[in-house]
Amino acid sequence: MEAAQGLAAYAALRLCVSVYLLAKTMPPGPLRIDLRLAWEQLVYTAPLALSIGSTVLNRHVDKWIVAALIPSAFGAYVFAGQEVPLVPVLGNAMGTILATRITHAFHSGDLTRARAYWLAATSRGALLVGPVTVGIILCAPEAIRLFLDPVYVVAILPFQIYSAILLHRIMAYGMILRAAGKPRTLWFASVFLLVMNVVFSIPLTYLLGLPGTALGTLLAYIINVVFFLYCVAQVMQSRLADVYPWRRYGLILCAATASAGTAWFVASLAPDLASQLGVKLIVYAVGYWLLARALGVARALPEVPDDAPSFSSDLGAPLNAAR
Numbered sequence: 284m285e286a287a288q289g290l291a292a293y294a295a296l297r298l299c300v301s302v303y304l305l306a307k308t309m310p311p312g313p314l315r316i317d318l319r320l321a322w323e324q325l326v327y328t329a330p331l332a333l334s335i336g337s338t339v340l341n342r343h344v345d346k347w348i349v350a351a352l353i354p355s356a357f358g359a360y361v362f363a364g365q366e367v368p369l370v371p372v373l374g375n376a377m378g379t380i381l382a383t384r385i386t387h388a389f390h391s392g393d394l395t396r397a398r399a400y401w402l403a404a405t406s407r408g409a410l411l412v413g414p415v416t417v418g419i420i421l422c423a424p425e426a427i428r429l430f431l432d433p434v435y436v437v438a439i440l441p442f443q444i445y446s447a448i449l450l451h452r453i454m455a456y457g458m459i460l461r462a463a464g465k466p467r468t469l470w471f472a473s474v475f476l477l478v479m480n481v482v483f484s485i486p487l488t489y490l491l492g493l494p495g496t497a498l499g500t501l502l503a504y505i506i507n508v509v510f511f512l513y514c515v516a517q518v519m520q521s522r523l524a525d526v527y528p529w530r531r532y533g534l535i536l537c538a539a540t541a542s543a544g545t546a547w548f549v550a551s552l553a554p555d556l557a558s559q560l561g562v563k564l565i566v567y568a569v570g571y572w573l574l575a576r577a578l579g580v581a582r583a584l585p586e587v588p589d590d591a592p593s594f595s596s597d598l599g600a601p602l603n604a605a606r
Contacts, residue, residue, distance in 0.1 A: 327464075327466055328466070329466075330466035330467045330469065330470035331461065331466045331469065331470070333470045333473075333474075334457070334466070334469045334472070334473040334474075335473075337470070337473035337474050337476070337477050338476075340477055341473070341476055341477045341480055344477060344480055344481060344484070345360075345364055345480060345484050345496050345497075345499070345500045346360060346361055346364055348481070348484050348485055348488055348496060349364075349488065349493065349496055352485075352488050352489065353488065353492060353493065356437065356492070356493055358434075359434065359435055359437050359438040359441075359493065360438065360441060360493050360496060360497075362431075362435055362438050362442070363438035363439075363441035363442040363445055363493065363497060364441065364442075364445050364496070364497065364500070365442075365445070366445070366448060366449055366452075367446065367449065369415070370412055370415055370416060370419075370449040370452050371449070371452045373408060373411050373412060373452070373453075374408050374412065374452045374453050374454045374455050375455045377404045377407070377408055377454060377455070378455025378458040379455070379458075381400050381401075381404055381458075382458050382461075382462065384400055384590065385397050385400050385401065385458070385459065385462045386461075386462040388462075389462050389463050389464070389518075394519050394520055394521075396588050397459075397462070398519050398521060398525070399585065399586075399587075399588045400587070400588060401454070401459065401515070401519070401526065402526070402528065402585045403584070403585045403586065403588070404454050405453050405454045405527060405528050406528040406531055406584050406585050407584065408452075408453030408454050409453045409528055409531060409532040409535055410535065410580065410581055411453075412449065412450065412452055412453045413450065413453075413532060413535040413536055414538075414539045414571050414575075415449075416446060416447070416449040416450050416452075417536070417539035417542075417543050417567075418539075418543070418564075418567055418568075419446050420443045420446050420447065420543075421543040421546060421547065421563055421567055422560060422564065422567075423439055423442055423446065424439050424443075425550075425556050425557075425559050425560035426560060427439050427442070429556050429557060429560065437493065438493070440493075440494045441493040441494050441496065441497040442497075444494055444497035444498050444501055445497040445500060445501065447501055448500065448501055448504045450536075451504065451505075451508045453532070456508070456511040456512075456515065457469050457472075457511075459514075459515050459518065459519075460472075460511075460514060460515075460518065463518040465514070465518060468514055472507060472510055472511055472514070475507060475510065476503055476507040479502070479503035479506055479507065480499065480500055480503040482499075482503075483498075483499030483500070483502045483503050484496050484499030484500055484503075485499070486499075487499040512526060512527055531580060534578045534579075534580045535575070535580050537574075537578070538571055538574035538575045538578055538580060539571055541570070541574060542566070542567050542570030542571040542574055543567055545566060545567075545570050546562070546563045546564075546566035546567035546570060547563065549562055549563075549566050550563040550566070
């Protein structure tokens with residue numbers, strides 16, 4: 284009850300602060316409601332709201348499946364079935380930065396510029412997300428045993444499997460569909476992910492226990508990412524091969540996997556958990572740096588296009604009007 288009351292107080296405070304900031308930043312003058320524009324906004328945002336609801340459900344549905352089928356392991360899986368927050372933030376931050384520019388490119392019919400923004404962002408996101416995610420999976424056994432209660436040892440393998448979901452977080456995929464004016468497709472993708480998660484997780488939980496639940500969620504995400512990329516290719520009028528840094532990301536994952544294998548072998552010779560964790564971190568970091576340089580994964584990154592002249596003028600017009 285205290286936790287629920289705290290969340291309610293946080294929501295009320297956030298509402299008050301949001302209303303204050305909105306009042307301070309909106310241009311002065313009487314409020315005018317354009318019913319046609321309001322209807323257009325409702326039609327556009329309703330599928331987005333539904334997709335957010337489906338996304339929230341998807342974050343918890345695997346936990347509910349474990350609670351129903353293996354209630355004694357619910358606490359351990361709640362810990363295991365979490366994405367390390369740092370990694371998704373990277374892709375979401377880049378998506379936020381480029382959202383207005385990609386939206387403008389779509390509205391201007393400049394699909395080449397939109398694709399250039401997208402490839403520049405995903406290529407740079409892969410440089411960070413790939414090695415960080417593999418490093419998390421590599422170091423999870425020692426870190427969990429060292430820093431958490433022994434009851435969480437059962438969560439090591441599910442956590443490693445679930446963490447593989449982070450590999451696709453190199454960019455905010457839904458941003459492209461919003462920019463292209465495809466909110467209904469975004470809603471369908473979120474519902475599709477939810478359905479696939481249930482379809483895979485229930486039988487795999489019966490067969491494999493907690494690792495099966497994590498594996499079911501991972502399989503659902505893999506299928507969903509392929510669907511998202513197909514939609515991105517469609518709205519950009521490109522081939523699937525041209526809307527993702529396949530070769531670069533493949534080299535990144537090869538370098539990370541090879542370095543992780545070497546680090547795991549060397550660490551197995553260390554005498555205790557703390558030493559094993561330290562050895563893994565050092566060997567993995569050095570090995571990946573050397574292999575990444577040898578493979579040239581950061582070489583010839585796609586350039587970030589300069590802003591189109593119309594972008595600055597379109598952005599400045601409402602600001603000047605407000606002033």
